[in-house]
Amino acid sequence: MKARSLVLRLACCLVMLPACSFDGLAQQPAPAEAPRVPASASPDFSDARKLIQQGKIDEAIAELQGVETRDPSAKGVSFEIGTAYYKKSDYSKAIEYLKKAVSTDPTNDEATQLLGLSYYLNGHPTEAIPLLERVQGWYPRANVDAAYILGVCYIQTKNYNQARKSFGNMFDVPGDSAAAYLFTARMLLRQEYDPIAEEYARKATVLDPKLPLAHFLLGELYIYKSRVPEAIAEFQKELAINPANAATYYKLADAYSRVQKYDEAERLLQRSIWLDATTTGPYILLGKVLEKKGEFELAIRALQRAASMDPNNPTTHHLLGQAYRDMGRKEDAESELQLAEQLQSRGKN
Numbered sequence: 001m002k003a004r005s006l007v008l009r010l011a012c013c014l015v016m017l018p019a020c021s022f023d024g025l026a027q028q029p030a031p032a033e034a035p036r037v038p039a040s041a042s043p044d045f046s047d048a049r050k051l052i053q054q055g056k057i058d059e060a061i062a063e064l065q066g067v068e069t070r071d072p073s074a075k076g077v078s079f080e081i082g083t084a085y086y087k088k089s090d091y092s093k094a095i096e097y098l099k100k101a102v103s104t105d106p107t108n109d110e111a112t113q114l115l116g117l118s119y120y121l122n123g124h125p126t127e128a129i130p131l132l133e134r135v136q137g138w139y140p141r142a143n144v145d146a147a148y149i150l151g152v153c154y155i156q157t158k159n160y161n162q163a164r165k166s167f168g169n170m171f172d173v174p175g176d177s178a179a180a181y182l183f184t185a186r187m188l189l190r191q192e193y194d195p196i197a198e199e200y201a202r203k204a205t206v207l208d209p210k211l212p213l214a215h216f217l218l219g220e221l222y223i224y225k226s227r228v229p230e231a232i233a234e235f236q237k238e239l240a241i242n243p244a245n246a247a248t249y250y251k252l253a254d255a256y257s258r259v260q261k262y263d264e265a266e267r268l269l270q271r272s273i274w275l276d277a278t279t280t281g282p283y284i285l286l287g288k289v290l291e292k293k294g295e296f297e298l299a300i301r302a303l304q305r306a307a308s309m310d311p312n313n314p315t316t317h318h319l320l321g322q323a324y325r326d327m328g329r330k331e332d333a334e335s336e337l338q339l340a341e342q343l344q345s346r347g348k349n
Contacts, residue, residue: 042075043067048084057088078104079111083141086114091122109135113146125153136169145170151184155191164200186215197221202214212242219251223258231255246275250282257289265289280306284316291323299323309348313345 005307010266051060064081067074082097098115101108115256123265132150139146147170154163166188168180181204188197198221204214215238222231233253242248256265276282287303290296304322310316321336 007209043077045069045076045080048080052087054085057084060084061088067247076101079108080109082118083114086118086141089121090116095122096117110139110141111139112142113137113139115142117146117149120149121152125156129153129157147306150193151187155188155193160188160196160200163187178204178211178214178222181207181210182214182217185214189217189221194221204317212240212245213238215241216245216248216251219248219255223251223255228255228258235262244275246272246279246282251274253282253289254285257285257292260292262289262293267294278312280316281311282321284313287316287319287323291319291326294326296323296327300327314347317343 003340020079039221040237043293045064048060048063051057051063061081061084064077064084068077071077077167078097079101082094082101085091085097088094095115097119098111098118101111102115105111112131113135116128116135117126118132119125126252130154130159136150147166148253151163151170154160154166165175166182167177168177168185170301171179171183173179173183181200181226185197185200187203188194198218199219201214201217205213205218208214210310214233214338219231219234219238222228222234232255234251235248235255238245238248239252253265253268253272258264258266266286266289270281271288282304284301285298287306290299290302300323303316303323306313306316307320316342317336321340324330324333324336
């Protein structure tokens with residue numbers, strides 16, 4: 001009996017031993033985990049952006065610089081400050097911050113584009129070109145088409161062939177096409193690169209003799225240079241290709257009026273107005289031509305029409321004053337001439 005009792009007690013101890021051991025293990029504290037560092041949240045720039053939209057750019061910059069002071073490594077703060085300075089037209093400061101933004105995040109295409117535009121607007125097209133070449137899309141905050149600015153940078157650095165390719169790409173035409181040459185000629189003329197503009201417009205007419213507006217551009221260039229006979233010849237060529245273009249009749253009439261061929265000018269101006277009665281230029285020139293011909297009533301009628309379309313054009317009121325004076329209507333003449341002077345002064349301020 002004693003032996004049996006001893007065996008039973010030993011068995012109970014063996015059965016209970018694992019349970020006791022496991023309970024002990026369960027009561028031991030779990031190994032401490034490494035403390036988790038909360039991920040740094042990106043700053044909220046929405047208030048600053050609203051201030052910029054409201055035109056309160058200095059306030060927005062102050063708010064953004066406060067973020068920068070608290071955390072110089074805050075994600076995106078350099079880009080936001082650079083953008084604010086870009087909006088302010090302070091391109092030197094924009095360059096300073098946008099360079100930081102691009103250095104921090106080379107994949108930020110918008111920062112790259114704004115940096116290139118800031119260089120261009122600050123008078124450094126050479127520095128702008130490689131940046132704008134990298135990003136030729138369009139971002140709303142730029143307020144301009146970067147592809148156009150890239151083409152202008154090429155013009156300013158006298159890389160005309162690359163400018164032509166850029167403008168061709170911008171207008172979705174082959175870079176060596178007649179259209180690309182014409183587009184580039186127009187941009188060159190706008191930038192006052194007249195000899196190259198003439199060369200490119202001529203090249204466009206050679207590549208495509210029936211390309212609309214190529215001869216028109218040459219005519220405009222020759223009018224600007226007071227090469228009136230050449231301008232007349234080019235406008236006539238344009239009408240042979242593109243007889244429904246109202247602007248060509250208007251420009252050709254302008255050329256004829258400069259050599260005092262008023263009857264031809266009047267006829268062409270009537271055609272321009274028949275094709276497009278929504279612009280004031282033909283009415284103003286018609287009034288001037290009719291006044292030169294001594295047809296004052298008709299001149300006044302044409303000029304009044306122009307004045308009703310654009311009441312703030314000083315040229316229209318000056319010509320009206322001259323026509324009234326020629327008719328002996330002194331009070332009307334004085335009123336119109338005074339108004340012309342007031343509008344002229346207002347435009348200078």
